[in-house]
Amino acid sequence: MKKQLTFIIIILSLLVVLAACGDENNPDNNTNSDDKQENTDETKTFAAKNGDVEIPKNPKNIVTSDSYIGYLLALGIKPAGTSEFGLNVPNFEGMLDDVKSFGDRTNPSIEKIFDIDPDLIIIGSHIKDVEQLEKIAPVVVMERKGYKDMLRDFGEITGKQDKASAWINDWEKRMDELKPKVEKVIGDKTISILSPHAKGGVYAWGDENGRGGVILYKGFNRKAPEPIQKQLLETDERWMDVSMEKIPEFAGDIILTVPNDGDDADPSKVYDNPLWKDLPAVKNDQVYRIDDKVGSSFSDPITLEKRLDKIEKQILQQ
Structure with missing residues (x-):
């Protein structure tokens, strides 16, 4: 009787050991290496x-x-x-x-x-x-x-x-497709980005502060009037304050403008001023409003896509 009992205990012990080995070899139960890998990659x-x-x-x-x-x-x-x-x-x-x-x-x-x-x-x-x-x-x-x-x-x-790479590739392809049209429509015309401010003048923007500059100046290599070219595009400056009296010096053949850009100024103080109305771009209907002050400084992919849509429809459809 004792021998039978001993035999049964040995058999049961072996079954337990085998079951444990089976669990270790089961991929669903083998969590140690996975946990270590997951922790490594966290x-x-x-x-x-x-x-x-x-x-x-x-x-x-x-x-x-x-x-x-x-x-x-x-x-x-x-x-x-x-x-x-x-x-x-x-x-x-x-x-x-x-x-x-x-x-x-x-x-x-x-x-x-x-x-x-x-x-x-x-x-x-x-x-x-x-x-x-x-x-x-x-x-x-x-x-x-x-x-x-x-x-x-x-x-x-x-x-x-x-x-990220796919967006950049698609963007560059779109810009390349538009360059012949840009050359045809804009050619040697100068471009300025001018926005009214509360002091009665305008901010002139370069190529690093949104508002179309990165597209037109950098992407399409268009030129600005000489003061903007020298003081903004060829330096690290991003913007400058231009008094009302000096606006004609900074006004390009084409003007992009952002009403209420950065403050609560009444843009009509600039747009209704005789100096503004007498600008060649105004007389030739070459002034384009592209943004408002909420997000006008952004240059992220979504903003650039929508800004290029506007530039294409407003300026290039001629």
Whole structure:
């Protein structure tokens, strides 16, 4: 009887060992190596303006400064949160449903960002509360770059490098297709981008502050009147203040203008001024309103696409 009992115990022990071995060899139950691999790939390092930042490999819940919204949208990513200003940019209409506001664009609410529960925060250097934000999630402060390099950075951050490259390729193809038409319609005509301001003059814009400059000056290599060419396009300056009396010196054969650009000025104070009305571009019906002040400075892919649509319809359909 004792021998039988001993035999039964040995058999049961062997079955337990075999079952355990079977579990180890079962791919569904072998979690150790997968867990290690997943942990290894959870984060990556991105070289940001604020140093090397450890970020999620594939961030899912991104809070961003408003000027970067269009970069995410171009990659098929809707941000989880942005500024109230960003939620009201006309070029993003219909694209930001359910995106939450963190309040002021330069002084965001830490509490609101905490409630959004992001896994990544992407901001410009104008936002100063980096240390507070880092307590919520990894913070990437973006370097100032041209829109193509900026999109490549966003592709790297989000793991969407292929989409970033595809957008750039499509954009360059579209620009190349339009260049013969640009040469035919614009030719040697000069172009200025002038926007009324509250002091009664205008801001003249270069090629780095949105408003069509990056497309016309950089993309299509068009020329500006000499003061803009010398003082903006050939320097690192992005804009300059031009008094009403000097506007004729800065006015090109073609003028792009942004009413109410950057302040609450009444644009009619400039547009109804005899000096403005006497400009050759005004008399020749070569003045085009391309934007309003909400998002006029942006140069992200979504904004550029819509701005090029306007330029093509307004200026090139001649």
